[in-house]
Amino acid sequence: MPGGSTGMCVSPTYRMLHDSTLATFLELTRTGNVLRSFNKSDMVAELVNGVRILFRSADEPDRLRGTNLGWFFLDEGALCAREVWLILIARLRESPGRAWVCTTPRGFDWLWETFVQKAGTDYAVVRSSTRENRYLPKDFVTRLEEQYSSTWQQQELEGEFCDLEGSLFKRHWFTTIRESPARLKWFRYWDLAASVKTQADFTASACAALNKETGDIILRDLIKVKEEWPVVRRLILDTAKNEPDVMLGIEAALHGIAAIQELRREPALANVTLRSINVTKDKVTRALPVASRAESGHVKMVEGSWIKDWLDEATVFPHGAHDDQVDAVSGAVQMIGEFKRRLLVAGPLT
Numbered sequence: 001m002p003g004g005s006t007g008m009c010v011s012p013t014y015r016m017l018h019d020s021t022l023a024t025f026l027e028l029t030r031t032g033n034v035l036r037s038f039n040k041s042d043m044v045a046e047l048v049n050g051v052r053i054l055f056r057s058a059d060e061p062d063r064l065r066g067t068n069l070g071w072f073f074l075d076e077g078a079l080c081a082r083e084v085w086l087i088l089i090a091r092l093r094e095s096p097g098r099a100w101v102c103t104t105p106r107g108f109d110w111l112w113e114t115f116v117q118k119a120g121t122d123y124a125v126v127r128s129s130t131r132e133n134r135y136l137p138k139d140f141v142t143r144l145e146e147q148y149s150s151t152w153q154q155q156e157l158e159g160e161f162c163d164l165e166g167s168l169f170k171r172h173w174f175t176t177i178r179e180s181p182a183r184l185k186w187f188r189y190w191d192l193a194a195s196v197k198t199q200a201d202f203t204a205s206a207c208a209a210l211n212k213e214t215g216d217i218i219l220r221d222l223i224k225v226k227e228e229w230p231v232v233r234r235l236i237l238d239t240a241k242n243e244p245d246v247m248l249g250i251e252a253a254l255h256g257i258a259a260i261q262e263l264r265r266e267p268a269l270a271n272v273t274l275r276s277i278n279v280t281k282d283k284v285t286r287a288l289p290v291a292s293r294a295e296s297g298h299v300k301m302v303e304g305s306w307i308k309d310w311l312d313e314a315t316v317f318p319h320g321a322h323d324d325q326v327d328a329v330s331g332a333v334q335m336i337g338e339f340k341r342r343l344l345v346a347g348p349l350t
Contacts, residue, residue, distance in 0.1 A: 003049040005070035005094065012079040014057040021075045022055050058084045070094040077101040082110035105161045112161045130157045149291040168287060169314040169326075173294040180218050180302050184209035186246040187339070189277065189331030190236060191324050192256055193226065202226050204324035205239070207246065208332035210340075216298045217290070217333060222306045222325050229259070236263065240272050249335045252276035277331055277338075284318050286330040289337070 009025065011017035022043075029035035029047065038045045043055040056064060058080045069091040074080065089099060103111060115125050131141055145153060149168060154160045186209045193201040205223040210216070225235065240248060250256045250263075260276050263269055279286070293299050301307050310325050317326045 003051060005096065006052045006054070006068070007071040007073065008054040008056055008064075008067065008069050008088070008091070009073045009075065010056050010058055010064065010080075010084070010088065011075045012058050014059055016076065016079075017055060017057045025053075025055075061087055064088060064091070067091055068093045070096055071098040072100075074099070074101045075103075077103040077111055078106040078109060079103075082114075085110065085114065105155050105159060107155075108161060116161065127159045129159060147288050147292050149288070149295045152288060152291070168284065168291050168317055169294060171311050171315050173297065173299065174311065175297065175300050176303055176307065177218075177300045178303055180209065180220055181211050181213075184211060184218065185339070186220065186243065187249065187332050187335040188239070188243065188246050189249045189328050189335055191328040191331060192232065192250065192259060193324070202322060202324040203232050203235075204328040205236075206325065206328035206332040207243070208329065208336060210336050211300075214298070215293075216300050217293050217336070219299065219301045219310075219329065221302065221304055222310050222328060224306075224309065224325055229255075233259070233262070237266060237268050240269055244272065247273045247275065247335065247339070249275045249277045249331060251279050251331065253279060275335070277334060279331070279334075283323055283327060283330070286334065287317065287326055290326075290329055290333050 009017075009021055011021045025045070026035070026038065029045070034047050034049075036046045036048045045053045045055070047053070054067065058064065058074075061081065061084050064084065064087050069088075072088050072091065074085065074088065077085070085101075092099065101111065101115075105111070108117075115123050119125075130136070130144075141157065144157060148156060151162050152168070155162045186207055188205055188207040190205045191201075191203065193203045202224045203226070207220040207222075209218045209220070211218055223235070223239070225232065227235070236248075240246070248269075250260050252260065257276070260274065263274060290299065301310075310329075313320055313322060313325050314329075317323050
């Protein structure tokens with residue numbers, strides 16, 4: 001940028017600005033000895049050539065108004081509303097009048113419309129693959145490929161705009177089997193609804209196991225109800241009574257914590273393993289390992305009346321009206337993974 005110009009670096013949230021955008025900027029400019037000063041209170045930096053840089057978040061877009069800029073950089077643009085872009089380009093009242101957006105695509109959103117569909121001669125798209133990053137840990141991309149479906153690989157690894165509408169799961173990826181293999185370790189996850197209002201979520205439960213010989217995830221059944229807690233509690237107890245060797249899991253958050261504490265006092269569950277499951281990722285990220293296995297033909301469903309409703313929900317995820325069964329399957333698969341990791345840490349039994 002020409003000396004003396006004023007620019008702005010914008011991130012979707014203050015936390016992202018502080019932890020990522022600003023942290024990277026300070027590291028690079030200090031290493032390169034081009035940073036003259038940084039005022040932490042005002043969030044303003046000045047380079048040795050006189051370039052002045054304001055660091056701001058898009059938490060409240062209207063606060064980006066008023067400043068005259070020569071340029072701006074918008075980080076993770078797909079996580080920002082179109083309004084942020086429109087406000088910022090109206091601030092380009094000084095030379096050189098340039099703007100950059102860095103992002104991972106998120107479907108055919110406003111960025112695609114602006115930079116691809118309706119782009120003029122002043123717009124350009126530069127795509128970069130994650131594979132080109134020489135600073136990533138060894139096998140980083142390989143691990144992601146194991147978790148992502150092909151469409152998500154296109155978006156997340158190759159930086160391509162993709163139509164993700166109902167594309168996380170495809171109906172033909174799933175295979176139905178007459179009965180489950182013998183001697184499997186089963187896990188049942190309960191996704192508890194917070195309300196029974198008409199538009200509220202369902203309580204859903206999935207029972208799953210890993211066939212170590214084939215690498216298949218076996219889905220034995222799914223349960224979906226919209227009932228008050230006393231009815232759901234009785235359903236959990238009755239189901240556990242009929243599945244004494246199945247490990248139970250409930251999300252360790254909000255009403256789930258109270259439910260776990262109450263259920264652990266039940267004599268009927270005295271010999272049943274009940275685990276609280278920590279959920280730290282968003283719904284789509286949690287579902288990706290299931291989608292990856294399904295696409296490779298490694299998710300099998302035991303025949304039952306539950307299958308149609310499950311597939312109807314899964315094949316419109318994450319855009320359908322409900323996603324409770326997907327959450328339940330994701331939770332059961334998470335339990336399988338955590339169980340495997342505990343065995344590895346503990347080592348072989350002697």
